[in-house]
Amino acid sequence: MNVKHNIQLKPYNSFRTQGYAKLFCEPTSVEELSEIIKQYPDEKKLVIGGGFNLFFTKDYDGLVIHPQMKGTNIWYEDASLIEIEASASEDWDDFVAHCVDNHYAGLENLSLIPSTVGAAPVQNIGAYGIEVKDVITLVRTVNIHTGEQKDFTNQMCEFEYRDSIFKRTGDYVITSVVFRLKKHFAYREKYIDLSQELKGNKYPTIREVRDAIIRIRNRKLPDYNLLPNAGSFFKNPFLTYDEKEKLIKLLPNATIHNVNENCFKTSSAFLLDKAGYKNKRNGLVGTYEHHSLIIVNYGTERGQDIVNFIEEIRQEVHAQFNIWLEPEVRMY
Ligand code: FAD
Ligand code: NAP
Numbered sequence: 001m002n003v004k005h006n007i008q009l010k011p012y013n014s015f016r017t018q019g020y021a022k023l024f025c026e027p028t029s030v031e032e033l034s035e036i037i038k039q040y041p042d043e044k045k046l047v048i049g050g051g052f053n054l055f056f057t058k059d060y061d062g063l064v065i066h067p068q069m070k071g072t073n074i075w076y077e078d079a080s081l082i083e084i085e086a087s088a089s090e091d092w093d094d095f096v097a098h099c100v101d102n103h104y105a106g107l108e109n110l111s112l113i114p115s116t117v118g119a120a121p122v123q124n125i126g127a128y129g130i131e132v133k134d135v136i137t138l139v140r141t142v143n144i145h146t147g148e149q150k151d152f153t154n155q156m157c158e159f160e161y162r163d164s165i166f167k168r169t170g171d172y173v174i175t176s177v178v179f180r181l182k183k184h185f186a187y188r189e190k191y192i193d194l195s196q197e198l199k200g201n202k203y204p205t206i207r208e209v210r211d212a213i214i215r216i217r218n219r220k221l222p223d224y225n226l227l228p229n230a231g232s233f234f235k236n237p238f239l240t241y242d243e244k245e246k247l248i249k250l251l252p253n254a255t256i257h258n259v260n261e262n263c264f265k266t267s268s269a270f271l272l273d274k275a276g277y278k279n280k281r282n283g284l285v286g287t288y289e290h291h292s293l294i295i296v297n298y299g300t301e302r303g304q305d306i307v308n309f310i311e312e313i314r315q316e317v318h319a320q321f322n323i324w325l326e327p328e329v330r331m332y
Contacts, residue, residue, distance in 0.1 A: 002026075003036065003063075010301065012051045012066065014114065016228040017303035019056030019332070021064035028068045030175050034147035036065075037173075045144050046332060047173050049088070049116035053123065053230055054330040057303030065144075065173060067118060072098070075178055083137060085178045088118025092125075100210045104181035106135040108206050109194075111213045114224065114231070118174040122166045123328065124159045128213060129190025133159035137180045141172035149175075162235050162328055222288050228297040229288065233310060234268040234325040243323075250321055268325055269293040275317045285309040307331060 007024035010016055023043060027033040037045070044062035048054065067088050072095070075083040082104055086095050092115035096107045109130040110120075119125075120132045121139050136159075139152040150172070158165040166172055185206040189195050197212040198204050204212070222229055239247065244264040247254050251274055255267040272278070272292035279289040284300035286309075287293075295310060310327065318324050 003040075007064070009048075009051075009056050009060065009064070012048055012064075013055045013230075014050070014052045014224040014228055015055035015230050015297050015303070015306060016301070017055045017057070017297070017306065018301040019303065020059045022059070022061050023063040024066065025063065026066045026068045028070075030069070030142060030149065033065070033067065033069075033142050033173060033175065034149070036063075037142065037144060037147035041145075046170075047118075047144070049119035050091075050114055052114040052224070053119065053328070054332060055230060055303050055306065056332050057307055058332075060332060067173065067175070069118075069175055080184065081180055081182055083178055083180050085138075085140075085176050086117045087176045088116060088174050090117040092117055092120060096210070099179075099181060100206050103183060103185060103206060105183070105185035105206055106130075106179065106181040107132075108185075108210045109190075109213060111210045112217045117177055121157060121159070121164055121174060121177060123162045124164050126162065128194050131159070131161075133157070133164075135179050135181060136177060138178035139166070139174055140176045140178070141166075141174050144171055144173050161238070220291055222290075222294060222296060227288070229294050230329045232268070232293040233295040233327060233329050234272075234293060235328045236265050236268050237271075237323050237325065239264045239266060239323075247321060247323070266323075271317050271321055271323065271325070272313065275313070275320050277313055277316070282309050282312065303331065 004024045007021045009019045009021055025036050027036055040063050045065060046060060047065045069087040069089045072084055072086045075085050093112055095117055096111050099107050109128040110125060113125055113127060115125060121136060125132050136154050139157055141150050187204050194212060197216050241262050244256060255270050257265040259265055269292050277287050278292050280287050284298045285305050286296055286298060288296045314325050
């Protein structure tokens with residue numbers, strides 16, 4: 001196995017910040033991955049996929065694993081459903097497109113999310129009312145410390161909003177994911193923006209839903225090749241009833257989604273706007289003009305510049321609304 005030394009990580013994160021990996025490898029199979037982990041027992045280790053949800057603030061003093069495992073195969077199929085295993089390094093949207101082309105339903109709302117298949121369960125990617133946990137049956141992994149293989153059923157993954165056992169522990173390299181998809185597609189309204197884009201079409205095809213989401217995302221989100229970013233920087237905060245009431249006193253128009261009797265979700269983008277961070281720029285870092293939740297890199301290579309900007313935002317939102325925003329993006 002070819003392990004490289006002193007590799008620049010700027011091309012491997014969509015924020016385009018600098019940092020060198022002491023060691024860097026690209027295993028193409030589960031066996032190769034296990035072997036290399038066992039070869040370097042004393043090095044700390046980090047897996048990266050497309051680098052769309054992380055950035056570097058310094059050099060990485062350890063082994064960076066950038067898996068290159070490709071391929072899909074059918075696990076099970078009958079008249080109504082199909083189970084497909086996709087390898088970790090498959091491009092997420094290519095896989096979604098393949099499923100939509102074949103009328104396999106369940107992933108279409110997650111169209112155009114920049115990701116590898118292997119990273120999708122890590123933060124339980126979600127959009128337009130769907131989370132990937134809804135269609136995952138099995139996550140296949142290798143322990144990052146021992147090189148041993150372990151399969152996780154859906155329940156073992158401990159999926160939560162933008163979270164999972166994989167994100168919390170960092171102990172596993174995901175090598176493939178098994179998805180259970182339906183062969184019959186029926187649109188159910190879950191997200192008002194999407195229904196509006198479908199212009200009142202109550203019975204869209206799976207292809208029409210994917211196309212509508214691609215149009216919305218292309219309109220709203222910056223191209224990370226032109227304006228480096230990592231998507232929404234903060235998670236949306238969940239509030240108790242009392243916290244929600246206090247927020248409404250300060251911001252009567254606050255967006256509130258009821259999760260259950262004592263749990264309410266508000267919008268981080270709205271809080272940022274109200275705190276004065278709409279299209280705000282501080283040096284080479286700022287909020288995106290069409291979406292405050294997206295922090296944009298206007299030309300720095302220093303991850304610390306991004307950290308300083310987001311700390312300033314967190315302090316200001318807390319001072320004004322008594323809410324600590326929690327980053328979704330990982331910093332190393
Ligand atoms: P990376 O950024 O490389 O890694 C993310 C985390 O996963 C890291 O902690 C890494 O260590 C770990 N990881 C990566 N691969 C593996 C693996 N094989 N095994 C174990 N751990 C691994 N997210 C959403 O949920 N919904 C959205 O709608 C959405 N929209 C976005 C839009 C834009 C423009 C951008 C830039 C990002 C968006 N994101 C969204 C965030 C991002 O797309 C997801 O977090 C995605 O899953 C990241 O995939 P990746 O392969 O780039 O992972
Ligand atoms: P939006 O439609 O402007 O909505 C703002 C927030 O309100 C969203 O974050 C969403 O929460 C919440 N929301 C809207 N309708 C809801 C409903 N019916 N029930 C519960 N919550 C609701 O959001 P947007 O920023 O343009 O993004 C559209 C979708 O793509 C969202 O699902 C968002 O999560 C996803 N997205 C994610 C990222 C990322 O990097 N994580 C980047 C871009 C877009 P949810 O986030 O829980 O849906």
